[in-house]
Every structure is written in C-alpha cells, then in structure tokens.
Amino acid sequence: MKSRTTITEIARELNVSPSTVSRALNNHPAISAKTRDAVIELARKLNYQPNLLALNLLNKRTNTIGVIVPEITSHFFSSIISGIQDLLNPLGVNMIIGQSNESYEEEMSIVRTFTSIQVDGFLISPSSETKNFDHLKILKESNIPLVIFDRDCEEIEVDKVFVDEYQGAYQAVEYLINSGCRRIAHIAGPSILSTAKHRLEAYKNALKTYGIPVRDEYIVETNGFAPEHGIDLTKKLLALPKRPDAIFAINDGVAIGAMYVIKEAGIVIPDEISVIGFDDDPHSCYFKPSLSTVWQPTYELGMLSARILMKRIQTDNDISKIRVEKLFPELIIRGSSR
Numbered sequence: 001m002k003s004r005t006t007i008t009e010i011a012r013e014l015n016v017s018p019s020t021v022s023r024a025l026n027n028h029p030a031i032s033a034k035t036r037d038a039v040i041e042l043a044r045k046l047n048y049q050p051n052l053l054a055l056n057l058l059n060k061r062t063n064t065i066g067v068i069v070p071e072i073t074s075h076f077f078s079s080i081i082s083g084i085q086d087l088l089n090p091l092g093v094n095m096i097i098g099q100s101n102e103s104y105e106e107e108m109s110i111v112r113t114f115t116s117i118q119v120d121g122f123l124i125s126p127s128s129e130t131k132n133f134d135h136l137k138i139l140k141e142s143n144i145p146l147v148i149f150d151r152d153c154e155e156i157e158v159d160k161v162f163v164d165e166y167q168g169a170y171q172a173v174e175y176l177i178n179s180g181c182r183r184i185a186h187i188a189g190p191s192i193l194s195t196a197k198h199r200l201e202a203y204k205n206a207l208k209t210y211g212i213p214v215r216d217e218y219i220v221e222t223n224g225f226a227p228e229h230g231i232d233l234t235k236k237l238l239a240l241p242k243r244p245d246a247i248f249a250i251n252d253g254v255a256i257g258a259m260y261v262i263k264e265a266g267i268v269i270p271d272e273i274s275v276i277g278f279d280d281d282p283h284s285c286y287f288k289p290s291l292s293t294v295w296q297p298t299y300e301l302g303m304l305s306a307r308i309l310m311k312r313i314q315t316d317n318d319i320s321k322i323r324v325e326k327l328f329p330e331l332i333i334r335g336s337s338r
Contacts, residue, residue: 004048004049005043005046005047005048005049006048007021007022007025007048009046010039010042010043010046010048013042014035014038014039014042016035016039020035020039021039021043024036024039024040025039025040025043061120061313062117062118062119062120063092063093063094063120064093064094064095064096064117064119064120065088065093065094065095065096065119065120065121065122065123065306065309065313066095066096066098066110066111066114066119066121066122066123067081067084067095067096067097067098067122067123067124068097068098068099068100068107068110068111068114068122068123068124068125069081069097069098069099069100069125070099070100070101070102070125070126070127070128071099071100071101071102072097072099074225074253074281075279075281075282075283075298076251076279076281076296076298077125077298079298079299079302080125080149080150080298080299080301080302080305081097081302082299082302083298083299083300083301083302083303083304083305083306084123084302084303084305084306085302086299086303087302087303087306087307087310088306088310091310093120093310095123096114096117096119098110098113098114100127101127102127102128102129103127103129104127104129104130104131104132105129106127107124107126107127107129107130107135108135111124111135111136111139112135115139115142115144120145120313121144121145121146121147121309121310121312121313122139122144122145122146122147122309123146123147123149123305123306123309124136124146124147124148124149125148125149125150125151126148126151126153128189128190128192128193128223129192130153130192131192133153133155133156136148136153136156136158137155137156140156140157140158143317144317145309145312145313145317146158146159146309147159147160147161147305147308147309147312148160148161149161149162149301149302149305150162150163150195150301151193151194151195152194154194157322158322159308159309159312159322159323159324160322160323160324160325161301161304161305161308161324161325161326161327162301162324162325162326162327163296163297163298163301163326163327163328163329164326164327164328164329165194165195165198165199165202165329166198166199166201166202167202167328167329168199168202168278168294168296168329168330168331169198169199169200169202169203169206169248169278169294170202170203170205170206171294171329171331172248172276172278172292172294172331173186173202173203173206173207173248174206174209174210175276175292175331175333175337176246176248176274176276176337177206177207177210177212179274179337179338180338181245181246181274181338182212182245183215183218183242183243183244183245183246184203184207184212184218184244184245184246184247184248185218185219185220185237185244185246185247185248186199186200186203186218186219186220186247186248186249186250187220187221187222187230187233187234187237187247187248187249187250187254187255187258188200188203188219188220188221188222188250189221189222189225189250189251190221190222190223191221196250199250199278200219203219203248217240218237218240218244220233220236220237222250222254224254225250225251225253225254226253226254226257227253227254227256227257227260228257229253229254229257230249230253230254230255230256230257230258230260230261231257231258231260231261233254233258234247234257234258234261234262235261238261238262238265238267243273244273245272245273245274246273246274246275246276246337247262247273247274247275247276248276249275249276249277249278250278251277251278251279251281252277252278252279252280252281252283252284252291252293253277253281254277255275255276255277255278255284255291255293255336256277256284256287256291258275259275259287259291259336262275269289269335269336270289270335270336270337270338271338274292274336274337274338275291275292275336275337276291276292276293276294276336276337277291277292277293277294278293278294278296279293279294279295279296280293280294280295280296280332281293284334285334287336288335289334289335289336290334290335290336291334291335291336292331292332292333292334292335292336292337293332293334294329294330294331294332295329295330295331295332296327296329297327297328297329300327301327304325304327308323308325
C-alpha cells in the first residue's frame with residue numbers, strides 16, 4: 001500500500017524547501033504565483049492530503065470535541081447528537097462519540113481516551129452508575145471545557161443544560177388528577193439519576209397539592225428504560241388489592257411495556273387505566289391507543305449545549321460566570337389517557 005504523500009516529497013520533486021511548499025499551499029504572499037501554481041499542481045497530481053491533526057496540534061486545537069452519552073440508539077440521545085452536530089458542522093468542528101452503556105467504568109475509560117487525543121472540550125451526560133465524579137473534576141481542574149447535559153452532577157460547578165423535568169412531570173400528574181384519576185402509580189427511574197429524582201418529586205408534590213395521599217405501594221423503581229423494564233413492575237402494580245387507575249412512567253419505553261401488560265390483562269386503556277410516558281419517542285403515536293407523553297426539546301438541548309461549549313473553547317475557557325440553562329417540556333395528550 002502506497003503511503004500518503006508528504007510535503008517533503010513535493011519539495012524534493014520541485015527542488016524547493018518544505019517550508020516553501022507549506023507556504024505555497026497556504027497561499028502565503030511571499031511565494032511567487034509561478035511557484036505556488038507548480039506546488040498546487042503537483043500536490044493535486046500526487047493526491048496530497050494535509051495532516052489536519054498535526055496542523056491542529058500545532059495551533060493547540062484539534063477542532064474536535066468529545067461527546068459521551070449513556071447510549072446512542074434511543075431517539076432521545078440520537079436527537080441530542082443531531083443538535084450537537086448541526087451546531088458544529090458550520091464551524092468546521094468535528095465530534096467523536098463515546099457510549100458509556102450506563103457504565104461508570106466505561107465512562108471513565110472514554111474520558112481518559114478522549115483526553116489523551118486532546119479533544120478541545122467535552123459534552124457529557126453521565127451514566128446511571130456514576131456516583132463518583134472525580135474524573136469530571138479532573139477535567140475542570142485541568143481547564144478542559146466541559147458542559148454537562150440532561151443529567152446533573154451537583155458536586156461540579158460547570159456549564160449545564162437541562163430540560164425542566166420537574167415541570168414536565170408535574171403537568172403529567174396534574175392532568176391525570178384533573179381527568180378523574182385518584183390511584184396514580186409511578187414507575188420511577190433509578191434513584192441515583194437527577195432526572196428520575198425530579199420526576200418523582202413532581203409526582204409526589206402534585207398528589208399533595210390536590211390532597212391525594214402518596215402511597216408507597218404505588219411507587220416502583222425500574223433499573224432501565226426499555227419496554228421490558230416496565231413489564232414486571234406493571235404486573236406488580238396490577239396485583240395490588242386496589243390497582244392503580246393511572247400510571248405515570250419514567251419514559252416512553254417503560255410506558256409501552258406497561259401498556260402491553262395492561263392490554264394482556266384485558267384491562268381497557270384509558271377507560272380503566274390511563275398511561276402517560278415521558279420523552280415523546282416518535283413511535284409513541286403509532287401504538288393503539290397512542291401514548292400520551294411529555295415532549296422534550298432534545299434537539300435544542302444538544303444545540304445549546306454545543307453552543308455553550310464552543311463559547312468556552314473560543315475564549316480559552318475564560319468565562320467567569322457558570323451557565324445553567326433549562327429548557328421547557330410540553331405535555332402531549334393522546335389516546336392512552338382520559
């Protein structure tokens with residue numbers, strides 16, 4: 001296999017110095033038009049490609065940012081990544097994506113790898129296992145720009161971008177109450193996650209506001225976000241002496257699993273049990289009945305996170321005020337709720 005053409009090889013063929021070739025390729029005014037044209041013509045003939053990594057390192061930038069997410073297959077994170085990419089592309093900035101698979105160890109390993117290749121900054125949504133944030137504190141102490149999005153790390157003061165989880169969850173539970181539901185269950189997310197904590201807090205506060213007792217048996221916690229993670233927990237809820245007349249699920253995937261169990265049990269949705277999810281997955285509207293849910297501005301979340309990070313990078317991380325931004329969700333009512 002032929003190795004890539006170098007500036008030195010072009011210089012040797014034209015009997016000029018490598019610095020002359022470099023200047024000609026960069027249209028330096030000190031180089032004559034004749035020499036510049038000869039260099040460019042030979043470079044094209046030999047299919048010369050500049051070593052962008054070397055050039056960027058010379059400029060103390062790689063024009064690459066590292067993005068770390070728990071997973072990339074869901075609509076939620078893929079939409080965020082689209083927002084990031086659409087902000088970066090016009091700026092000529094690349095991104096590399098690491099998937100932690102909700103693993104703390106994997107997240108730490110990706111941070112180390114991305115740091116070793118000198119990315120200009122990080123966009124990170126922490127894994128559900130991440131309790132120790134020392135690896136993120138090191139980034140801050142090293143003056144490496146970092147924006148945390150979607151899931152909070154309260155111990156670290158850096159730029160952050162979230163959706164107002166509390167407001168979205170409160171709207172969902174309030175709607176269920178106003179539609180006549182009184183035995184409202186919540187399939188909560190892992191308690192370590194800030195997103196799950198906010199939704200659970202909103203669920204409890206909405207019940208209290210309307211004078212409905214918070215019953216522990218109506219709150220169950222899942223350890224995942226796929227439909228299968230809602231199946232056994234829904235069976236447990238349906239087996240209660242007074243089964244729920246509504247279920248508010250941590251996300252659409254779990255809500256879909258809950259709907260499957262409810263329908264298999266011969267219970268009519270929403271006449272006997274209403275169901276509301278969270279995230280507004282594109283498939284949610286195609287189920288029968290279609291799933292009521294809380295829409296999150298994921299694309300905007302990704303774009304804003306990237307914009308804040310690029311501002312940090314372009315100013316050499318010299319911004320005194322930490323930015324914490326919250327975007328607002330919207331309740332989408334469909335056929336699964338009264």
